Amino acid sequence: MRKLTAVIITLVFCSISSGFSQPAFSAADMKCEYLVNPLGVDTPKPRFTWCLNDSRPGARQTAYRILVDIDSIALSTGKGSIWNTGWVKSDEQLAIFSGDELKAFTKYFWRVDVTDQRKKKSTVGKIASFETGMMNQKNWQGSWISDTEDIQLKPAPYFRKTFATTKRIKAARAYMAAAGLYELSINGQRVGNHRLDPMYTRFDRRTLYVTYDVTPQLQAGENAIGVLLGNGWYNHQSTAVWNFDKANWRNRPAFCLDLRITYEDGTTETISSGKDWKTSLSPIIFNSIYTAEHYDARLEQPGWNTANFDDSKWRSVIYRSAPSVNVVAQVMHPIRDVEEMAAQGFRQLNDSTYLFDLGRNIAGVSSITVQGAAGTIVKLKHGERLYKNGYVDMSNIDEHYRPTDNTDPFQTDIFILSGRGEETFKPRFNYKGFQYVEVTSSKPITIGKSSLRGYFMHSDVPVAGQVRSSNPVLDKIWHATNNSYLSNLFGYPTDCPQREKNGWTGDAQIAIETGLYSFEGITVYEKWLADHRDEQQPNGVLPSIVPTSGWGYEWGNGPDWTSTIAIIPWNIYLFYGDKKLLVDCYDHIKRYVDHITGISPTGLTTWGLGDWVPVKSKTPVELTSTCYYYADAVILARAAQILGKETDYEKYMALSVKIKDAFNAKYLNRETGIYGDGVQTALSVPLYWGLVPENLKSKVAANLAKRVEADNYYLDVGLLGQKAILSALSENDYAAIAYKVAAQETYPSWGWWIRNGATTLYENWNIAASRDMSLNHIMFGEIGAWLYKGIGGIKPDPAQPGFKNILLKPHFVEELSQFEASHNGPYGKIVSSWKRTADGISYTVTVPANSTATLYLPVINGLQVQLNGKTIAATTMQLQAGEFLFEWKHR
Numbered sequence: 001m002r003k004l005t006a007v008i009i010t011l012v013f014c015s016i017s018s019g020f021s022q023p024a025f026s027a028a029d030m031k032c033e034y035l036v037n038p039l040g041v042d043t044p045k046p047r048f049t050w051c052l053n054d055s056r057p058g059a060r061q062t063a064y065r066i067l068v069d070i071d072s073i074a075l076s077t078g079k080g081s082i083w084n085t086g087w088v089k090s091d092e093q094l095a096i097f098s099g100d101e102l103k104a105f106t107k108y109f110w111r112v113d114v115t116d117q118r119k120k121k122s123t124v125g126k127i128a129s130f131e132t133g134m135m136n137q138k139n140w141q142g143s144w145i146s147d148t149e150d151i152q153l154k155p156a157p158y159f160r161k162t163f164a165t166t167k168r169i170k171a172a173r174a175y176m177a178a179a180g181l182y183e184l185s186i187n188g189q190r191v192g193n194h195r196l197d198p199m200y201t202r203f204d205r206r207t208l209y210v211t212y213d214v215t216p217q218l219q220a221g222e223n224a225i226g227v228l229l230g231n232g233w234y235n236h237q238s239t240a241v242w243n244f245d246k247a248n249w250r251n252r253p254a255f256c257l258d259l260r261i262t263y264e265d266g267t268t269e270t271i272s273s274g275k276d277w278k279t280s281l282s283p284i285i286f287n288s289i290y291t292a293e294h295y296d297a298r299l300e301q302p303g304w305n306t307a308n309f310d311d312s313k314w315r316s317v318i319y320r321s322a323p324s325v326n327v328v329a330q331v332m333h334p335i336r337d338v339e340e341m342a343a344q345g346f347r348q349l350n351d352s353t354y355l356f357d358l359g360r361n362i363a364g365v366s367s368i369t370v371q372g373a374a375g376t377i378v379k380l381k382h383g384e385r386l387y388k389n390g391y392v393d394m395s396n397i398d399e400h401y402r403p404t405d406n407t408d409p410f411q412t413d414i415f416i417l418s419g420r421g422e423e424t425f426k427p428r429f430n431y432k433g434f435q436y437v438e439v440t441s442s443k444p445i446t447i448g449k450s451s452l453r454g455y456f457m458h459s460d461v462p463v464a465g466q467v468r469s470s471n472p473v474l475d476k477i478w479h480a481t482n483n484s485y486l487s488n489l490f491g492y493p494t495d496c497p498q499r500e501k502n503g504w505t506g507d508a509q510i511a512i513e514t515g516l517y518s519f520e521g522i523t524v525y526e527k528w529l530a531d532h533r534d535e536q537q538p539n540g541v542l543p544s545i546v547p548t549s550g551w552g553y554e555w556g557n558g559p560d561w562t563s564t565i566a567i568i569p570w571n572i573y574l575f576y577g578d579k580k581l582l583v584d585c586y587d588h589i590k591r592y593v594d595h596i597t598g599i600s601p602t603g604l605t606t607w608g609l610g611d612w613v614p615v616k617s618k619t620p621v622e623l624t625s626t627c628y629y630y631a632d633a634v635i636l637a638r639a640a641q642i643l644g645k646e647t648d649y650e651k652y653m654a655l656s657v658k659i660k661d662a663f664n665a666k667y668l669n670r671e672t673g674i675y676g677d678g679v680q681t682a683l684s685v686p687l688y689w690g691l692v693p694e695n696l697k698s699k700v701a702a703n704l705a706k707r708v709e710a711d712n713y714y715l716d717v718g719l720l721g722q723k724a725i726l727s728a729l730s731e732n733d734y735a736a737i738a739y740k741v742a743a744q745e746t747y748p749s750w751g752w753w754i755r756n757g758a759t760t761l762y763e764n765w766n767i768a769a770s771r772d773m774s775l776n777h778i779m780f781g782e783i784g785a786w787l788y789k790g791i792g793g794i795k796p797d798p799a800q801p802g803f804k805n806i807l808l809k810p811h812f813v814e815e816l817s818q819f820e821a822s823h824n825g826p827y828g829k830i831v832s833s834w835k836r837t838a839d840g841i842s843y844t845v846t847v848p849a850n851s852t853a854t855l856y857l858p859v860i861n862g863l864q865v866q867l868n869g870k871t872i873a874a875t876t877m878q879l880q881a882g883e884f885l886f887e888w889k890h891r
Helices: 002-017 072-076 473-486 504-520 520-535 565-577 580-599 619-640 646-667 680-689 694-708 721-729 733-744 750-755 782-791
Strands: 024-033 047-055 063-069 094-096 107-115 128-131 157-165 167-177 181-186 206-212 222-229 256-262 268-272 278-281 284-287 293-295 328-331 335-342 346-352 354-371 377-383 412-416 422-425 431-439 452-459 465-469 794-796 807-808 817-824 828-836 838-849 852-856 862-868 870-872 876-879 882-890
Touching: 024 520, 047 107, 072 107, 094 167, 128 870, 157 268, 167 181, 206 733, 222 256, 222 284, 284 619, 328 412, 328 565, 328 619, 346 412, 354 377, 354 412, 354 473, 412 422, 431 452, 452 473, 465 473, 465 504, 465 782, 473 504, 473 750, 473 782, 504 520, 504 565, 504 580, 504 782, 504 807, 504 852, 520 565, 520 580, 565 580, 580 619, 619 646, 619 680, 680 694, 680 721, 694 733, 721 782, 782 794, 782 817, 838 852
Parallel strands: 206 328, 293 412, 807 852
Antiparallel strands: 024 047, 047 094, 063 107, 107 128, 157 222, 157 278, 167 206, 167 256, 181 222, 256 268, 284 293, 335 452, 346 354, 354 422, 354 431, 354 452, 377 412, 377 431, 465 817, 794 807, 817 828, 828 838, 838 882, 852 876, 862 870, 862 882
């Protein structure tokens, strides 16, 4: 303990002594609801977050002051008429608004002032903003409208309205709610760069609206608003095993729009959807979020969304009831075309068929530019792999599709040419999973390698992490993991972007840490957990896919899958230090755990799917599901303690003990330290989730290591086992063995996929499997998180979450000459980087301002540790903010 104290004092002294130059420091990276200057915020108590921009060693925040005002100039002078917290003595960098009641349609400016460890005040940093939206559903003026209620009508509808402005415009906002999907345009210009708005929800329980700044699109005089509606998940016309087409909410798409204009003279005017709008069918003759889009360019109506267009042949609209009584703001990172890419390969297969290769597997769409005669039918078939003859093979992704005829081919866009020169088609209301595009034409067309472009689409979440190593295959595994994670993030986490596009809960709970280490995903997960709350039945049961049209309440759910209701809020709390999702979901977690308890009086449960798609060994469902039941009970107990619910804390801690005792009584051989039949999943899952008695941990871990050695360091796990095995090894002194498993390059392994050309993760360890063989699945993606925590050693501290205190436990595995992991947490960038040198090992740590780190120093035989050139004997150190160089050198 004396050694640890001495180290802390030395670092504090260095921090103070280096502060004579007093560089400027300030609040930075300011966000409201985890977004930069968001529009359309509906919550009456938004959250503010920031980082401390201070590069000095030992930098700390000792107090903060938040000012909120509607006048940015007043704010810059230190006034905050809406909210002035005064100086709050706190090192927290998350605050919840508690000022004057926020008004709808109002732009608020805010700033944060901070004091440092010497109680000096910061320089005035940037002023940020947020803008409220409707705030109350009573503020809507528009009506819900559509063109018909015929759910079988295939062409997508156009809507338009003209209006005139006679005064100088200061600002304009469009508030757009839809059942289905839409594209909004004003005066012929598409509004924004979002794709597939609004996000998928349980439409009859929650409907989302999006706010846009449309000031630049408006003009003096005549203006025109155009709306194009797509089916999305609301009116699913394709048929598959999940019965999307039988959803009880299903109807023809509809929308409600308010365009609110603020004039320079201070007056406002709202142009709304209503009976004065007109409608016509568009050239999109079919659209399915699940399969594809069909477009007949001969039906185009040039200028349909401009003021001078003649709409005398257009029809009147009809009123529709709102899809739900809960219309709320979509405040989250939107889906975008994040990356555009050219085809890497092109060849002609026959006189009318061409193959394009993007060079990598993605989720998204393709666009094509060709020239040909009017009426020429161009089909674009998208797939992940090829037959030996070079044609696209869809047999791995169309197995759950149940077409009723041949008019809706799977993942196949259809483009009918107008014959008016060079023409371009790109789907608006669909996305696919693919690497290859097979293009066929009914007549000759002008086409070449540059004719096709690919667009990688996903929720545009900011990057939060990076991994680099001396092993190129390991780096490719990390990149492939991220590609699959993003390919399966479309306003909710999915399993695959082609065959299903379902929000499978099991895949998402497996990948939560992988996602949070590499990306700022909180806005997507908060939305998705609201979907969970919408879907949960009164008895606590959740469906296996969320959202759902009704499928999944009787198959595929259970603790090993639907523990998302507990696991995801808990991980958000760990990574962000934000309790909101725990608060919002607490009663739902409780209801869920109580349901499992009600059907599992012994403390053991057989409810679940088990270790899905294992290599060979099968572990009892009761073993794995009971581990998840235990995890749920522990999370619930911890959440109760955090939220001050002591009675619940005691109740659910007692429940967790009951589950643990029952589990070990049945499955643990205390003499041998073996669980079940001793296979990898049976040993690693209890270790990972904490059911192993403390005095037997080392024995069980040793047995797991022996089992892996006996399996020649190959995986013998399915979905649940791969979540656990690497961490179960590395957290119990077997990081070297865990690395050997992670770095394997022959079957069965992640590296085997990479060696066979994978750019995303697969659904099956066996690449020759006849089923369960999507080539873009995230369910085996735990390795992405493990590289951060198992090799880089970066973990959040549950006692000081949000990386307020970082747990650092790096592992210098022999097969790597260097490794670096970095993560941008709520307090800034964390770096854990090591490399082998001629003298030993050099390890660099970066601890961001206003945070600390507990560093567990590896003990290496024959090497002594030095910090900044001075030998130290401690094996555990408490680091303050700063950069540190540790070296292991020969004695």
